[in-house]
Amino acid sequence: MSHSQRPEIFDRRLFARRRARALERLAATSGDADFLLANAAADLGERLAAVSRDFPLAVDLGGHRGHVSVALAASGRVGTVLRADLLVEDRSVPGATLVADDAFPPFADASLDLVASALSLHLVNDLPGALIQIRRSLRPDGLFLANLLGGDTLFELKDAFMLAELETLGGATPHVVPFADTRALGALLQRAGFALPVADVDRLTVRYGDMFALMRDLRAMGAANILADRSRAPLSRATLARAAEIYAERHADPDGRIRATFDLVSLSGWAPHESQQKPLKPGSAKASLADALSVIDAERKNNDPQPE
Template sequence: MSDPTAAGGPAPELFDRRLLARRRTRALARAEPGADFLLAESVSDLAERLAAVTRAFPRALDLGGHTGRLSAALTALPNVERVLRADLFVVDANAPGADLVVDDAHLPFAAESLDLIVSALSLHLVNDLPGALIQIRRALRPDGLFLATLLGGDTLMELKDVLMQAELETTGGAAPRVIPFADTRSLGGLLQRAGFALPVADVDRVTVRYGDMFALLRDLRAMGATNMLRERARTPLSRAVLLRAAALYSDRHADADGRIRATFDVVSLSGWAPHESQQKPLKPGSAKMRLADALAAPQGGAPDA
């Protein structure tokens, strides 16, 4: 994933954020049971990581926290004091009242005003992720912590494969139907470039099994996570393309029992706002022992027993 701000120009408008807002609103209104299984798993992982941090966070922000799951998990932690919930685009009527509604691409917080910012499965849909990470780092007080999960890597690689092949076979051309996802190494690099200290990026691959491709598509709609590329095709896929894609999915990506697999790579990010108390790498040339001396083997054969 390249940094579109590196050359000084504006970030490309890859995602249609207005469409994202409409689909998020629709998904929250329907609130289909079980549709937020990825969010539930991400929240559990973020809470576990925070519980292992031995310091207090007086003021925390749940960024984009629809459903209230993340806010509830943060509030339950003994090292997190006050939690602000910032819903993305629209208040979730099915969750306790949000403190504010914000666009996670444009943070309204003053510099050094928060001790902890946590985001669950939202930031992979920001057009200018490098810029968003810089805003997050600026909003943190020195030694403040940022934690996030977002989809990356090979997420939905099976669906992307079969939709492209089916459309090529049926119509002779193919439009992008699955959004691109950044790889883990690139995301870790963006943390560094945004100015975070001690940046960490790791990935957990979640494989979900479905009866068929249409069950997967229903879950994606319930998540508000269907195609929202700005350059997407404006006409829906035909029945012929969908049926061919479903057949390809069963042929290429099914287990022995006939159930298909869907891959979700959940990338976890963490980074600290710089502070003088944090560990720092040694300066080049500051070692007390030469590498050659440290690696030198004893002379004269094997040591005495």
């Protein structure tokens, strides 16, 4: 399927505009809404610091706000960090170096030692294709590290909007983007050709005074609805009020504060290299499962109480 025929899940032009507005808001405030990205970048830095090798050339893919670049540099494992982002021409973004869309990584084959991405790749229309391009851009034994939102992220908000619209409008439209589960993302790493793929998830629960405070943070993050098939009609006050009521009824703690779930899926994979561990070939085991089971069964029988 050609790029022009590929179904569009996300409106990437809208995504770029909202990211730009989010940067303006964060620059004009204390930047507290950046907590999720800062958390993800710190996690990438910690995982990289645990790897016992160096990476001369790294790319911070989708490097908005520079959190990942700072974390990579602080790890002590990286030489040069190249930031690649949709909005690096924006002067409010410090240290930007390359205008690039993370949906279509533009790097030459086998040109990079490390690619790292935080909270960006879950919003590309062709994630399998992006992962293949990332894997091809890595030199043999190069490393890919990423954090994506996945799993049950914002399921409370999705639930509240759906029920409110059904009650007030008789039908529902999507307001929260779809998120892949951890197992599916791990399978995508394998399909893209990564060696030693790993995918795991860390759940972060954030509490807010009400649904509207959560929505303000999402806008400040540039994470408002960018679905291509979203409704263009603004929500009525009645629907918004009912959604806030449902959210509080179904997803609040005893003190009245609501919960918002963010599932941060961590991905890692290596460009194949002959030095890496390989799985054993079928039939190469030195002992059969049947032999092992017979030994266990014999030991169990020997330990059974004997009749007097």
